[in-house]
Amino acid sequence: MSDLAAVLLVGLGTFASRAVFILGLANRRIPARVLQALEYVGPATLAALVASLLTSEGGSGIGWPEAAGLAAAVACGLRTRNLTVILVVGMAAYWVVGAAA
């Protein structure tokens, strides 16, 4: 699959996820179990992404700088929703520990 084909495919899938109820199923009853599962997809995927980026083959691996950066980002994320702040704090911890190591 070419990269552009992948982009197009994901574009279609994204549109479908946004349009599914607005265009399609507005008047259907959705089983409670399905809605509940949808609630867990977000956090589960984000956590899996972080873990995969760090530990999969070709990933960055986890050394002290990565651990410090993630810990700082988590601590910061418990206090604010501001992504910019979390990004800056996480990267700063990563750089500082990386420079010290």
Place this chain on the structure above:
Amino acid sequence: MRRRGILDAVPLFIPAIPFAFVLAVAILDSGVNEMTGLSSSLIVYAGAAQLTLVTLLGAGAAWAAVTAAFVVNTRHALYSLALAPAFQRQPAWFRWVGSALLIDQMFVLAEPHRDDDPDDFRRYYLSAALFMLVAWNLCTAVGLLVGPSVPTDWGLGFAVPVMFTGMLVPGLVGAAPPKVVAAVVAGAATVLAADLPNRSGLLVGAAAGVLAGLAAARLAPARSPQEVDA
């Protein structure tokens, strides 16, 4: 309503600026063609999915990339569900266009206006959404232009997991325990499955997390009436 849509959109867009830059750096790092990467801002138009897609494409795992980006996107279905009643009062063209532009920020903006007059809702939504679309594509393009001048030893690639962490953790603060269980199990299962080919451990981990969340919700003693199975 047009002016108000744009004025309300600006503060919500600001956190997307560094996000667009991280995306641009990820595109440059991945080796994906720059124009293909940039086209994702128009075609996919969902930061987290784009970041997932280009990062995994760069790792050479095309099917895992597409599947993971789909999974990251499922949250939009919840927005679509919540806004569907407001869109039922809209012309067909706007239901298509409005769906295509339904990013996280648009849900935050539109949700309080669900019960507005349909014409007001449409003007407000369109002005804010078009502003977001143009700004996101511009910022991605600027990031692609500026990105190459950033030295690689800054390790900006690490901004990608930091960004996902920043999207994950605030959503867990005060969340129901099963959500936290879903995230923790997903992370742990992904680490255990890290050796699976084509990064499919990510999908195994995410599925394990969702199942664990559902199981935890079953075991939780206090259930609100809406959560009782229909």
